[in-house]
Amino acid sequence: MHHFGGGYTDIKQTTASWHPFFDQLENSKSYALGYRELAHGMPHLSGQSGNQIRASHNELIGLCAFIFKRNTELTHSWLDQSNLLLDKKLHLLIENPAQHPLDQTDVILPNGEISKYPLRWAEMLGEIFHPLIYNYRSKLDFARIEPVFSGYR
Numbered sequence: 001m002h003h004f005g006g007g008y009t010d011i012k013q014t015t016a017s018w019h020p021f022f023d024q025l026e027n028s029k030s031y032a033l034g035y036r037e038l039a040h041g042m043p044h045l046s047g048q049s050g051n052q053i054r055a056s057h058n059e060l061i062g063l064c065a066f067i068f069k070r071n072t073e074l075t076h077s078w079l080d081q082s083n084l085l086l087d088k089k090l091h092l093l094i095e096n097p098a099q100h101p102l103d104q105t106d107v108i109l110p111n112g113e114i115s116k117y118p119l120r121w122a123e124m125l126g127e128i129f130h131p132l133i134y135n136y137r138s139k140l141d142f143a144r145i146e147p148v149f150s151g152y153r
Contacts (some may be wrong), residue, residue: 038149044122
């Protein structure tokens with residue numbers, strides 16, 4: 001999102017054309033556009049700040065579908081925090097590569113072993129994304145671009 005901007009959606013059915021929403025974002029001063037985050041769409045974020053972010057879910061865009069402008073303060077912070085996390089865990093990632101597409105810290109793998117993969121399920125995306133989106137919530141725009149959240153597995 002930082003280098004090129006653009007849209008992202010999970011591999012889920014979507015029912016609306018995004019063409020007008022790209023225009024909506026382009027013609028605004030906002031950094032990003034998305035659907036309003038669902039209360040149950042938030043990862044667990046600990047502490048008082050986590051409680052505040054979860055309580056403000058309706059002011060945040062969801063992470064299953066969004067459109068971003070390129071090279072904003074928000075995308076720069078997102079890229080920096082993602083790189084810091086990966087740099088911090090690089091040696092553990094090399095020693096413990098993912099064994100399964102749904103691999104995460106302490107998950108039981110199909111072979112019955114407990115995973116040593118060093119990233120929690122939401123650590124790389126939601127645990128970075130939602131606090132940043134909260135901090136930049138005044139620079140967000142909203143549209144009905146959410147995917148269908150049922151029947152996709």
